[in-house]
Amino acid sequence: MKQDTKTSKRMRLAFLLNAGFTVIEIIGGILTGSIAIVADAIHDLGDSLSLGASWLLEKKSNKEATEKFPFGYKRFSLLGALLSGTVLITGSIYIFYEAGKRLFNPVSPHSEGMMWLAILGVLVNGFAALKLRHGEGLNSKMLSWHLLEDVLGWVAVLVVSIILQFKDIPILDPLLSIGITIYILFHVIKNLKKTLLVLLESTPEDVDMDTLKNKILKQPGVIEIQKMHLWTLDGKENTSMIQLLVVNMTNEESNRLRAEVREILKKEKVTVSTLEVNYLPE
Structure with a gap:
């Protein structure tokens, strides 16, 4: 129960950090004229809603068993993992769509503003992801992939923003976004499969x-x-x-x-x- 309480607190911290930074992203995206950052802000808004819901469901999962729920509320945390996975896949499809458009119509945003916002993004999301990676359970693992996706996304923005200050190659942004999204989707689908197998009451993978x-x-x-x-x-x-x-x-x-x-x-x-x-x- 103590570990579960720690996991719930980590989720709350990750939610507050993500929600606060989403506001900064929207403002920063408008000021820098970067469609990539605005799109990332919309994606992070979905992440924030998912993190908030997952945090509440994780808290619910720690309640003791009742007559109505004789096995307790443990599976409520799986609903959070399912929700997080669904939001991530939906967000990834949106990123593919936006990146595809930018491949044919590259945009050169304000690179210096992008760079400073990317540094802040790496720090905020990196700290939140690090906190959640120490948590247990599929919900916590799924959320850590949520935040890792954001960290890698901001690393890509940082690299592109530095390159754009020296060379005008805006097509790098959508190419990096597509590569990162494919990498994250692989792990999300893997964790989502585990979640569904638990909900379907299959034999645990760690038992021979x-x-x-x-x-x-x-x-x-x-x-x-x-x-x-x-x-x-x-x-x-x-x-x-x-x-x-x-x-x-x-x-x-x-x-x-x-x-x-x-x-x-x-x-x-x-x-x-x-x-x-x-x-x-x-």
Whole structure:
């Protein structure tokens, strides 16, 4: 819970930084006459809304279980990851569209103003991205890619603004934007796929089912695994529901077996388990 609280605080800080800088971007884009910066400001506005929503959903995910939500609110953070991924993909499509137009109609903005705004952009977004990269969970990871996209975008603007002060090659801006967007999209789609797999309750990627089954079947008295379900609520905590068929044994032996199986599950990164033991009919 302490780690989750830290993650929520990091999201709040990232949201406030991003929202404040978006206002500066809009003003700076108008003053420098840079369409690229104005477009980036619109993209960052979407980021800010996404960060704000993700922060609120992350806070909600830390609430305890209730009768209505017996498994708690952990999956609310996944909604934040899903929202962030959707906004990023939509924003990337918009960047492709704007960059495509600039390939055929290059614009030479005020390069010196771009440079100072880019330096500020790298510092602000870089600090926010660094904070979120220490957080856990798919929501936090997705948001860190949000901000990394912004950092790389501002690095591209910085490089282009410096070059434009010496050579008039405005086509560099859209070319760099397209390259960065492709790189970010690759990672966003990868994280979005993980989020969807968690929501669909697939077997966690960090658990080897065959190894787990073999270790359980090797325990004294275990005849077969009748049922075995593994899933994760939020991409961090793995849960299992297992039903075993065992030979007749004393309560002491049964309790020892349960403890040993739970220890195996723990070592295989399954932290929450429901274990049912059925005895072989005489």
